[in-house]
Amino acid sequence: MAQATSLRTNPVLQRFRKHRLAVWGGRILLVLYLMAAFAGFFSPYDPNYYELYPPKGNHPPTRIHFVDPETKRLSRPFVYATKRSIDPVSLQPRYEEDPSQGKFYVRFFVRTPEHPYTVFKVFRSDLRLFGVDPPGRIFLMGTDNFGRDLFSRIVYGGQVSLTIGILSALVSFALGLLLGGIAGYFSGRPFHLSLPPSRWRGLGLVLGPLSFLLWLGLAAAALFLALSFARLSPGKDPFSLGIDALVVLLGALAAGAILYRLFREPIRLDPDDLIMRTVEIIAAIPSLFLLISLRAVFPTDVDPLLTFYLVVGLLGFIGWGGLARVVRGIVLSVREMDYVQAARALGASDGRIIARHVLPATASYVIVSLSLTIPGFILGESGLSFLGLGVTEPYTSWGLLLQAAQQGGFASFTDRPWVLWPGFFIFLSVLSWNFLGDGLRDALDPRRRT
Structure with missing residues (x-):
């Protein structure tokens, strides 16, 4: 009884219940997920x-x-x-x-x-x-x-579309919280990367493989660009051949310098710079283009269940950057708080301070951001499946059902408009998640007292 009374008087719950659209969004999502589960x-x-x-x-x-x-x-x-x-x-x-x-x-x-x-x-x-x-x-x-039966296929398609939205968000938030927390907490505390990997210690165990692959990829890119220039050069006269040889030589020297630095000298890396530069590289590429490019690396005739997990991983991989950037900013301010300094003075390890004192400060933002990120992943899966790069038969999803409707051409609008029902369910779920996220944002805002 006392617990029920405390729930009714909870100010966060009271503020959320005042947001009628958020309440209805939550009810609609509850119905959709119950139908998908059963x-x-x-x-x-x-x-x-x-x-x-x-x-x-x-x-x-x-x-x-x-x-x-x-x-x-x-x-x-x-x-x-x-x-x-x-x-x-x-x-x-x-x-x-x-x-x-x-x-x-x-x-x-x-x-x-x-x-x-x-x-x-x-x-x-x-x-x-x-x-x-x-x-x-x-x-x-x-x-x-x-x-x-289209109704049966829509209900079963909700299992894929709605589940992918949540699983991809969890993957994205796991990466965003981990890497954003590391970038903010260890900003200004560089570590030295050296080979072989057996010398990696502490933070190098996490960021070492990532930085090693980035440097190795940079060396390979320099050599690849030089060889591509020489292969595509149309000139066959001695001057053009000399230019091609010079470009290849410069590319080889650049790749050699990078590899020499990588294998012979320790590299001083700031975790903040490494992670944030990676975020900027991912953000510089349009999300849909990056998603299609990454999906095209894998064959289209793989097992349908493997395709499901592949789409989950790809959506989560391209979506963690924005969260990592915000979490980094929150952690940068929280790590200077008195209680964090007190924990460090008492001998608490960095991992314990991050897990017990720093990351909990991001909880309200993470909850709100999670509810606002899931609809983006639902749309991403629907777009991939609509283009034929997502879930395949015998499984189904709302995007795959829309692709089948699109194959009917203009007749899908004039003669059989009922095949467009999957689009309505995509719209309804995305709108409901946005209403729910908007209500959670208002309810968890500490500046709102009424």
């Missing part, structure tokens, strides 16, 4: 199930009747079977209700032993929220060009 229960069919005969490709949403046409009174919800024909003008399939086959009543909590599913890959079940008896079919949002 997709098998909420979807009437398996997402990849379709019938060869009678074909149901591009079937419009099924009309649900609540009034019995014979008695003109309210009755149990029911649907009619449909019969398919081809429009002689547009050559598109046309479906008409066929009352001669009888009524198919909508039933709740039905069993489908022919289409079982698993919950969290652990529990096996065949219970579904609603359905109709065969040969009747109920398509709340129509079907795609193969005749697969």
